Amino acid sequence: MNKVTVSAFVSGLIFSVGLLLSGMANPEKVLGFLDLFGAWDPSLALVMGGAIAVGLPAFTLARKRERALLGGEIHLPTKRSLNRRLVLGSLAFGVGWGLAGFCPGPGIVATGALQPGAAIFVLAMLAGMFVFRILEQRTH
Numbered sequence: 001m002n003k004v005t006v007s008a009f010v011s012g013l014i015f016s017v018g019l020l021l022s023g024m025a026n027p028e029k030v031l032g033f034l035d036l037f038g039a040w041d042p043s044l045a046l047v048m049g050g051a052i053a054v055g056l057p058a059f060t061l062a063r064k065r066e067r068a069l070l071g072g073e074i075h076l077p078t079k080r081s082l083n084r085r086l087v088l089g090s091l092a093f094g095v096g097w098g099l100a101g102f103c104p105g106p107g108i109v110a111t112g113a114l115q116p117g118a119a120i121f122v123l124a125m126l127a128g129m130f131v132f133r134i135l136e137q138r139t140h
Helices: 003-022 027-034 043-063 084-100 104-112 118-139
Strands: none
Touching: 003 104, 027 043, 027 084, 084 118, 104 118
């Protein structure tokens, strides 16, 4: 195995453990966070704030570099405009998150942790990705 593969595995493992420990892979906790007008649980706001605190300096540093620390090219997003696809995709993501209590990363982690309903979410997510790919090919 090369150092990029090992780094990706270790990073994914740390991310997965973080999702489990923080409660992001627990749909009841997530739905409590999203219930702003009911029994709101603000604890995941601290998790998200922590993610921003880690990500912001990392992306700031990455913007100043041409290569990653392990030597690969850095490809950061360049688009800054809002369009219909972005807005509709964001709405679909939010509705799915609010209905299931999972988003993609935590859903995969919860499936690995054998949490009820997580595998159904991941299968639905994969089906949605497949349908999107087919529709995308038809429009181009």
